[in-house]
Amino acid sequence: MEQKHILLSALGVGVGVGVGLGLASGQTMSKWAGNNPSPNAVTPEKMEKELLRQIVDGRESNITFDEFPYYLSGQTRALLTSAAYVHLKHAEVSKYTRNLSPASQAILLSGPAELYQQMLAKALAHFFEAKLLLLDVTDFSLKIQSKYGGTNKESHFQRSPSESALERLSGLFGSFSILSQKEETQGTLRRQGSGVDITSRGTEGSFNHPALRRNASASANISNLASQSFSNTGNLKRTSSWSFDEKLLIQSIYRVLCYVSKTSPIVVYLRDVDKLIFKSQRTYNLFQKTMKKLPASVLILGSRIVDLSNDQREVDGRVTALFPYNIEIRPPEDENHLVSWKSQLEEDMKMMQAKDNRNHIMEVLSANDLDCDDLDSINVADTMVLGNYIEEIVVSAVSYHLMNNEDTDYRNGKLIISSKSLSHGLSIFQEGKASGKDTLKLEAQAEKSNEGGRKEAKGPKPAAGTEIMKPESKSEAEKSAAAPNKDGDSSVPAAAKAPEVPPDNEFEKRIRPEVIPSNEISVTFADIGALEEIKESLQELVMLPLRRPDLFKGGLLKPCRGILLFGPPGTGKTMLAKAIAKEAGASFINVSMSTITSKWFGEDEKNVRALFTLAAKVSPTIIFVDEVDSMLGQRTRIGEHEAMRKIKNEFMTHWDGLLSKPGERILVLAATNRPFDLDEAIIRRFERRIMVGLPTVENREMILRTLLTKEKVGQGLDFKELATMTEGYTGSDLKNLCTTAAYRAVRELIQQERLKDTEKKQRTPEDASDSKEDIKEERVITLRPLNMDDFREAKNQVAASFAAEGSIMSELTQWNDLYGEGGSRKKEQLSYFL
Secondary structure: OHHHHHHHHHHHHHHHHHHHHHHHHHHHHHHHHOOOOOOOOOOHHHHHHHHHHHEEEHHHOOOOOOOOOOOOOHHHHHHHHHHHHHHHHOHHHHHHHOOOHHHOOEEEEEEOOHHHHHHHHHHHHHHHOOEEEEEOHHHHHHHHHHHHOOOOOOOOOOOOHHHHHHHHHHHHOOOOOOOOOOOOOOOOOOOOOOOOOHHHOOOOOOOOOOOEEOOOOOOOOOHHHHHHOOOOOOOOOOOOOOOOOHHHHHHHHHHHHHHHHOOOOEEEEEOOHHHHHOOOHHHHHHHHHHHHHOOOOEEEEEEEEOOOOOOOOOEEHHHHHHOOEEEEOOOOOOHHHHHHHHHHHHHHHHHHHHHHHHHHHHHHHHHOOEEEOOHHHOOHHHHHHHHHHHHHHHHHHHHHHHHHOOOOEEEOOEEEEOHHHHHHHHHHHHHHOHHHHHHHHHHHOHHHHHHOOOEEOOEEOOHHHOOOOOOOOOOHHHHHHHOEOOOOOEOOOOOOOOOOOOOOOHHHHHHHHHEEOHHHOOOOHHHOOOOHHHHHHHHHHHHHHHHOHHHOOOOOOOOOOEEEEEOOOOOOHHHHHHHHHHHHOOEEEEEOHHHHOOOOOOHHHHHHHHHHHHHHHOOOEEEEEEOHHHOOEOOOOOOOOHHHHHHHHHHHHHHHOOOOOOOOOEEEEEEEOOHHHEOHHHHHHOOEEEEOOOOOHHHHHHHHHHHOOOOOEOOOOOHHHHHHHOOOOOHHHHHHHHHHHHHHHHHHHHHHHHHHHHHHHHOOHHHHHHHHHHHHHHHOOOOOOEOHHHHHHHHHHOOOOOOOOOHHHHHHHHHHHHHOOOOOOOOOOOOOOO
16 A cells, blocks of 8 residues: 555656646747747637538528438437437526436437438438538548648647646556546436446546447347348548647637527537547547537537447447437338338448548648649549559659649649549559559459459459549450451440449349440350341341431331340350340340349349349340240240239330330340240330241351361361251251361370370380480370361261251241241242242
């Protein structure tokens, strides 16, 4: 005990000496620091003036509880309005409710998105006809810094050495705070809620309080969202430094609130209040003292972002000491509303992330005496990369700006650079980081990666063909798409990739992986050896409206919305569909039953709707349905499930019905070998029905030449003879024939290698000197050219897969005579004399 008293006494002497030195030195320091402020320094008057500009009249807000842009539960609205009523309507009664946490003057809003909580504050101010101050301290600090330049924090609130020393002692010895910790008085608001031990609260105002508080009884249970948590939107770039002293800010806020509250109640909204008050011990203590002195007609709303996937959402006890009442946002219980609600909140998260990234960029620029007036003109993807690598990019941006601008602009001692300079710096950075290109792409697409992207062996690739494009340059895909084709014709759209538009709901996310941009399709019309007449018809129906949209503005000339390719299996229908998407520069959505159907009742129709809404966003789009008879067959089938009928009705409604829009560039392309099983209404919507029949002798010759273009063939290979001997073969059969013929040369090579290995084992040691030459010969692998014998032998193994004279072919021919049209059907003219 004696040692303890000695320690305390020594500490008291040290503190007293420090305070005395601080008071003595403070007067000397004020002579050069406080009496001669910079002309652009932020004075209390300027700070109060800027805060007053941030205040708006809640009655002028268009956000109301009755027309709230999000789902809002009745319980959340009732809790919020009940807690605010006393302070905003009958402030004189607040002294009678000071011990009740639901009537607290400071309310903590816990929710998943920042914009949602800001809308709540606006609706609350409108409801009570109060003033509103939305304060994001980080954003406010950057505005002050941009307007008044770099300020000296010590100009007006010079902290004495004694205060600094005491703060350090407070950090070392948690039990000795800079402010004396008093016992709880009767006027202290106590935290009320289930499971809280009132007696264990102790000194609740202490910064080092270790206990955690449970959420208030008013909080909503949102554990049902844990399995459907939001996708990761990346780490938000939030600056931790301010351009002014925290004491200047807090005291200015207090004076402004006192001034405004004399004439009108006011709602103050503080963003990320938990991070704000924990900025430092000094900030926390200043907030704590200021909150006790606020006028009764002031209501403080503090925002706190809650991760819905985390079950541990308890509030720190130091936060509840200042904000005793916590209200959590209640999600909708209805699943349909829940999907829309989550989508809205995800979009809000992305908007706030983009804003925080820009603030981080501005902070780094300001720290280097730089500024940019048109930073908002840079797109979101580039802003994300700039936010992560701004320190490395800014040097190139400044150099580019100085080299291309003779007259440089300065404001408040800062060099003003343009967004074009930053984009150029980003381009230089990306070119220099060629090895890390995939990493940059992945970071820029982090908020879209969970939507289900397509992957290649080289690395992750963003969904729907999105990638970061270098400023002032085109990607290889765009150049190839804009390059002229064989005929010297510029092949339609330069925008070969699908434009990135965020999906609206969860159902579009399920279909997003099925979207294939045109630059990822490798099949072209040149890869299809025959079907020249069909190619001409498809180019006229699909690509002409894209090349010359000015010709299709009348009432009759409209782009085709449906094309059906039918015929025997293996004739190239799917290849034609891919080639159309490639040549037309359109996005390609491959639809199957697994994409549409769901085990949950009603989701099949929502998936069909999402298919067309997503196609409209990435238009021009080709929706390809292979084996369309399985999905859109006749509705008169016996034993057909009711869900299949609903899928067909929904598909037809969005395709060409009441819900379809004439301006949407969506083409439904389907393929089947059983067109006679299609529903009549579906057949009507296919404006062109083209039969892809068995290839003729001339077409088979062209197909064989195309298949063997890149192979070694002998001089004596007769393509006409091969075409004649493969009567009834489809294009797929001809490919199998060529593959089988090529295997003969491989078998002969393997047999030769086996013979060499056998001879090598039988060699005597005297022949070992010749082994080196044999190794050199073995390293060169050459296959002999293909000859006619290979194809004759292969024909004995590969037969035609389709009966050209069978009943199915007869039915296809009859259906073509009834419904078919286009370049594939050439009717023979009857002679005058029979």
